[in-house]
Amino acid sequence: MLEAFILTVITASTPLLLAAIGELVVERSGVLNLGVEGMMVMGAVAGFAVTNVTGSPLLGILGGLVAGAAVSLLFGFVTLTLVANQVASGLALTLFGLGLSGLIGEAYVGTPGLRLPALDLPGLTDLPVVGRILFGQDVLVYVSFALVAAVSWFLFRTRAGLVLRAIGDNHGSAHALGYSVVGVRYLAVMFGGACAGLGGAYLSVAYTPQWVENMSAGRGWIALALVVFSSWLPGRLVIGAYLFGAVSILNLHAQALGIGIPSQFLTMLPYLATIVVLVAISGNRRATAFNTPACLGKSFVPDR
Amino acid sequence: MKKLMLLAGTALALAVSAAGASAADKLKACWVYVGPIGDFGYSYQHDQGRLQVEKELGDKVETAYLENVAEGPDAERAIERFAREGCKIIFTTSFGFMDPTIKVAKKFPDVKFEHATGYKKADNVAIYNARFYEGRYILGQIAAKESKKGLAGYIVSFPIPEVVMGINSFMLGAQSINPDFKVKIVWVNSWFDPGKEADAAKALFDQGADIVVQHTDSTAALQVAEERGLKGFGQSSDMAKFAPKAQMTAIVDDWGPYYVARVKAVLDGTWTSTDTWGGIKDGEVVMAPYANMADDTKALAEATQAKIASGAFNPFTGPISDQDGKERYAAGVVAPDGDLLGMNWYVKGIDDKLPQ
Numbered sequence: 104m105l106e107a108f109i110l111t112v113i114t115a116s117t118p119l120l121l122a123a124i125g126e127l128v129v130e131r132s133g134v135l136n137l138g139v140e141g142m143m144v145m146g147a148v149a150g151f152a153v154t155n156v157t158g159s160p161l162l163g164i165l166g167g168l169v170a171g172a173a174v175s176l177l178f179g180f181v182t183l184t185l186v187a188n189q190v191a192s193g194l195a196l197t198l199f200g201l202g203l204s205g206l207i208g209e210a211y212v213g214t215p216g217l218r219l220p221a222l223d224l225p226g227l228t229d230l231p232v233v234g235r236i237l238f239g240q241d242v243l244v245y246v247s248f249a250l251v252a253a254v255s256w257f258l259f260r261t262r263a264g265l266v267l268r269a270i271g272d273n274h275g276s277a278h279a280l281g282y283s284v285v286g287v288r289y290l291a292v293m294f295g296g297a298c299a300g301l302g303g304a305y306l307s308v309a310y311t312p313q314w315v316e317n318m319s320a321g322r323g324w325i326a327l328a329l330v331v332f333s334s335w336l337p338g339r340l341v342i343g344a345y346l347f348g349a350v351s352i353l354n355l356h357a358q359a360l361g362i363g364i365p366s367q368f369l370t371m372l373p374y375l376a377t378i379v380v381l382v383a384i385s386g387n388r389r390a391t392a393f394n395t396p397a398c399l400g401k402s403f404v405p406d407r
Numbered sequence: 408m409k410k411l412m413l414l415a416g417t418a419l420a421l422a423v424s425a426a427g428a429s430a431a432d433k434l435k436a437c438w439v440y441v442g443p444i445g446d447f448g449y450s451y452q453h454d455q456g457r458l459q460v461e462k463e464l465g466d467k468v469e470t471a472y473l474e475n476v477a478e479g480p481d482a483e484r485a486i487e488r489f490a491r492e493g494c495k496i497i498f499t500t501s502f503g504f505m506d507p508t509i510k511v512a513k514k515f516p517d518v519k520f521e522h523a524t525g526y527k528k529a530d531n532v533a534i535y536n537a538r539f540y541e542g543r544y545i546l547g548q549i550a551a552k553e554s555k556k557g558l559a560g561y562i563v564s565f566p567i568p569e570v571v572m573g574i575n576s577f578m579l580g581a582q583s584i585n586p587d588f589k590v591k592i593v594w595v596n597s598w599f600d601p602g603k604e605a606d607a608a609k610a611l612f613d614q615g616a617d618i619v620v621q622h623t624d625s626t627a628a629l630q631v632a633e634e635r636g637l638k639g640f641g642q643s644s645d646m647a648k649f650a651p652k653a654q655m656t657a658i659v660d661d662w663g664p665y666y667v668a669r670v671k672a673v674l675d676g677t678w679t680s681t682d683t684w685g686g687i688k689d690g691e692v693v694m695a696p697y698a699n700m701a702d703d704t705k706a707l708a709e710a711t712q713a714k715i716a717s718g719a720f721n722p723f724t725g726p727i728s729d730q731d732g733k734e735r736y737a738a739g740v741v742a743p744d745g746d747l748l749g750m751n752w753y754v755k756g757i758d759d760k761l762p763q
Contacts, residue, residue: 104613104614107609108613111606111609111610111613114606115602115606118602205443205445208445209443212443212445212446212447212451213445213447213644213648215648306601306602310601310602310605311601311602311604311605311627311630312630313601313625313626313627315447315599315601315625316442316443316445316446317599318601318602320597320599320600320602320603322602351603351606352610355593355603355606355607355610356610356613356614358591358592358594358610359560359591359592359593359610359611359614359616361591361758361759363760365760365762366593366594366596366762367594367596367762370594370595
């Protein structure tokens with residue numbers, strides 16, 4: 104029972120974690136991309152389509168990654184090169200992604216998909232209790248954790264990460280020092296898009312192998328909230344994503360157990376938990392102020 | 408592509424009518440959908456009905472549709488646009504289109520309107536709906552016969568009468584076979600979120616259910632059943648290709664016969680404002696092929712279906728008590744339609760609290 108519960112928590116949390124870790128890097132570079140939902144849903148449709156055409160879920164995942172990065176380039180061009188408003192452009196990207204994915208996916212509605220197989224390591228996966236949980240997941244679950252570790256290392260242990268954070272905190276100074284603000288931000292935005300695309304592909308290839316319009320169902324927005332929740336720290340992001348996943352799964356189990364709490368209240372719980380933790384974190388003002396990229400959402404126009 | 412073609416088609420239609428060319432000998436019938444027709448569910452089934460009209464009435468009609476029309480002011484604009492473009496009959500297929508339909512109908516007394524799932528009529532507005540609960544009674548009987556644990560999981564969207572009626576009818580069917588049958592209910596508060604529906608199905612199976620029923624639109628729950636070697640039912644459309652070993656049957660909405668009859672009535676000049684609530688008898692509620700079940704279960708399902716089709720049996724026939732044990736309908740009394748359409752209580756034996 105507990106094992107089954109944990110297994111569903113992992114699959115529910117993974118797409119959130121994937122999309123959120125990308126957005127964390129984007130925001131650390133000082134760009135606010137509200138188009139995560141649109142990039143995710145593009146990843147979902149591309150993931151399904153490529154899997155369907157090639158018969159390979161792994162190629163499908165790759166397709167989702169590329170699609171997410173490709174539409175993020177559009178956002179990058181509009182906000183970084185044309186210096187348009189980031190909030191408006193991000194919202195537009197979401198609407199664009201939802202519409203375009205519907206159009207592309209129309210042919211695939213009602214087509215059964217292929218599922219990304221879970222890992223099966225003889226011996227390890229058969230271990231009681233922990234076997235399936237630790238060694239029996241699909242590859243993207245491990246990728247999500249590897250990504251978090253890699254991002255954490257990159258941001259805080261490498262020179263390039265320092266530059267990226269510096270650009271997010273003070274693009275004027277970074278520019279004066281000779282760093283390419285726009286170039287780094289382009290890379291960050293593409294990385295974010297690729298991660299959101301992965302998260303989307305997870306939905307249509309691993310979570311529920313099918314394509315239907317709007318199948319991201321608001322997960323992109325949750326990923327955005329999780330980045331704030333984590334106060335831009337990768338470690339806390341894992342906690343946030345899994346907390347959110349756990350509370351949503353708990354809601355379903357609690358109902359099936361017949362606990363007499365209104366389902367609407369239980370459905371609200373994950374969001375409530377997010378708000379509570381946000382309030383708790385922002386109680387410590389210095390920590391929040393320290394982590395928030397100072398140039399978040401601000402456009403940069405290089406002096407020529 | 409279809410969307411682009413529709414846009415092009417609309418533009419073309421505008422151009423043609425502007426040029427004064429006559430398509431007047433054709434009757435124009437139009438549909439307004441709340442979702443994408445590719446949803447493989449509710450709007451998809453309405454559109455199948457439209458295609459049947461095209462097929463059966465051939466060159467006597469031309470049809471048009473708008474998909475993804477939001478309920479509210481947008482709907483009014485969409486409906487009015489159709490009325491101005493020369494549609495002679497307009498089907499508006501979602502509950503939230505009710506007031507916009509009535510409003511536009513007042514402005515265009517010569518156009519016939521048909522609103523699905525609502526309750527407001529006018530001289531030129533007819534209403535129609537389908538008795539899905541008849542199918543759900545059969546699902547209940549199948550579940551009770553096929554479940555080894557006497558326990559089904561039920562994934563539901565929102566606590567509206569349509570959904571509550573379905574749960575009750577399912578339970579009455581199950582109790583007719585096994586009076587101790589139990590059902591676990593999970594509200595996902597969404598018509599459509601495949602991930603959540605899949606997780607709900609997993610939670611229900613993990614807690615001992617071996618059959619899953621749904622009143623949500625995606626195929627995710629059935630796919631979970633398929634993976635686990637358990638059983639379930641499809642919703643709105645036949646979902647057998649997603650779960651060939653798990654789907655026992657599905658309640659399929661078939662609006663085709665109704666749409667053909669109504670468009671014909673306009674052609675003949677016999678159209679009147681009617682209130683239709685068709686079921687299995689009228690071919691509006693169709694059961695997908697019975698599969699993956701024992702032969703005697705199949706025979707029972709077919710017998711019940713025949714009894715409902717002939718009008719000999721109504722699922723909501725007393726004695727029916729509610730959850731608290733109060734008798735709602737005495738033996739032999741059939742619940743009136745008005746009660747069903749406003750149903751906000753559970754029948755006896757359901758161990759869940761209805762969200763208020």
